[in-house]
Amino acid sequence: MINDMQRAACKRANANGLPFAIWRDPFGADFTALISTSAPQLAPVFGGPAAPGFVMAPFSCEDGNLAWTFAADVLVSAGGARYRDGNALGPRPQTDEQAMLTDPQGPAIDRLEVPQGENPAPTERESYMARVARAVEKIGEGGCDKIVLSRIDPRDLPAGRDLLDLTEHLAQLHPHAFVCLVSSQETGTWLTATPEVLLARDAEGLRTMALAGTQWPDPETDIDSLTWPQKIIDEQAHVADFIRDAFAAEGFSDVEETAPYTVRAANLCHLRSDFRAPSGDGAALGRLLGQLHPTSAVCGMPKAPAMEFILQEEGATRRFYTGYLGPRDLGGATSLYVNLRSASVSGGKIFLHVGGGIVAASDPATEWEETVEKSKTIGAIL
Numbered sequence: 495m496i497n498d499m500q501r502a503a504c505k506r507a508n509a510n511g512l513p514f515a516i517w518r519d520p521f522g523a524d525f526t527a528l529i530s531t532s533a534p535q536l537a538p539v540f541g542g543p544a545a546p547g548f549v550m551a552p553f554s555c556e557d558g559n560l561a562w563t564f565a566a567d568v569l570v571s572a573g574g575a576r577y578r579d580g581n582a583l584g585p586r587p588q589t590d591e592q593a594m595l596t597d598p599q600g601p602a603i604d605r606l607e608v609p610q611g612e613n614p615a616p617t618e619r620e621s622y623m624a625r626v627a628r629a630v631e632k633i634g635e636g637g638c639d640k641i642v643l644s645r646i647d648p649r650d651l652p653a654g655r656d657l658l659d660l661t662e663h664l665a666q667l668h669p670h671a672f673v674c675l676v677s678s679q680e681t682g683t684w685l686t687a688t689p690e691v692l693l694a695r696d697a698e699g700l701r702t703m704a705l706a707g708t709q710w711p712d713p714e715t716d717i718d719s720l721t722w723p724q725k726i727i728d729e730q731a732h733v734a735d736f737i738r739d740a741f742a743a744e745g746f747s748d749v750e751e752t753a754p755y756t757v758r759a760a761n762l763c764h765l766r767s768d769f770r771a772p773s774g775d776g777a778a779l780g781r782l783l784g785q786l787h788p789t790s791a792v793c794g795m796p797k798a799p800a801m802e803f804i805l806q807e808e809g810a811t812r813r814f815y816t817g818y819l820g821p822r823d824l825g826g827a828t829s830l831y832v833n834l835r836s837a838s839v840s841g842g843k844i845f846l847h848v849g850g851g852i853v854a855a856s857d858p859a860t861e862w863e864e865t866v867e868k869s870k871t872i873g874a875i876l
């Protein structure tokens with residue numbers, strides 16, 4: 495899955511303080527590794543100069559179309575390495591640094607490890623439940639229909655396990671997910687196994703999804719037999735409304751939409767509907783991304799008061815959790831995923847971020863349970 499050249503390139507990047515990302519697409523077999531030989535820059539995802547790269551944006555940002563952009567200086571896919579030459583990728587290294595990253599005779603590095611950085615405090619059960627109760631109260635006062643809250647669950651990384659091995663294990667456990675390890679000084683190091691597409695563009699056009707509602711049925715359950723309470727059906731419909739409005743506001747027409755259906759994501763099930771639309775020009779896509787991020791699936795509704803409540807309750811602890819990440823302009827496609835079922839890595843610790851949407855009828859104890867179930871996506875490898 496992660497081949498020897500990809501391992502060597504990521505470890506050498508890490509040892510040399512260079513940014514890298516390594517990911518596996520949903521239902522894909524192979525990983526792709528991308529290494530930058532310079533620091534990531536904040537740049538527009540759509541509408542700027544098109545060059546292959548990897549992008550990552552935080553939850554809270556002024557412009558949803560602005561993301562940390564990791565230039566694809568070296569790209570190692572299952573078929574071999576390619577190297578940046580201007581705004582394209584070519585077969586031969588253009589610099590010594592590019593060559594060093596993939597040189598079969600280059601230095602062997604034992605393990606990929608991340609130095610100690612941030613050390614956020616855990617959110618205890620009582621304090622999370624009190625936070626949920628305050629959100630329900632706020633919704634009851636009017637002005638907000640839904641607020642997505644989250645918490646942090648710090649765990650120890652298994653001693654002696656390489657982060658690349660953990661990433662590979664995560665991918666094996668969750669074939670449906672976009673699985674990614676990304677690291678830079680600007681973003682920190684994040685491990686993700688997300689089921690949620692924020693916005694994807696390829697030759698066939700645009701794709702996104704409205705995902706909401708969570709159940710954790712017995713693994714033997716036939717998911718087609720699952721039913722959803724009306725409050726979840728309504729909540730998912732609101733997320734779909736939000737996406738439909740964003741397309742309409744930016745002038746995208748001929749948007750096709752499916753009816754909601756149940757999908758599995760690890761031990762969880764969600765309610766989802768899919769959107770497809772013809773692509774637009776870069777400026778319109780940038781505005782669409784700005785409208786979509788953060789969606790009501792991870793922030794709430796309406797966006798502004800939900801965001802204000804989240805920042806007041808959680809401070810700035812989310813950082814890149816519920817932001818987005820993914821490859822840009824690679825092989826003619828850009829695939830941005832919501833950074834969910836994700837965790838930041840710092841020294842020997844991994845900080846799981848888990849959350850859920852709160853509506854008027856939410857029960858604090860059940861909301862806590864939901865976050866415990868969501869923590870199992872990454873928890874399963876620890």
Ligand SMILES: C=C(O[C@@H]1C=C(C(=O)O)C=C[C@H]1O)C(=O)O
Binds near residue numbers: 642708792835847868
């Ligand atoms: C916020 C998370 O998940 C989001 C919230 C969901 C919900 O409220 O049911 C479902 C899917 C995601 O859009 C998370 O996984 O941390």
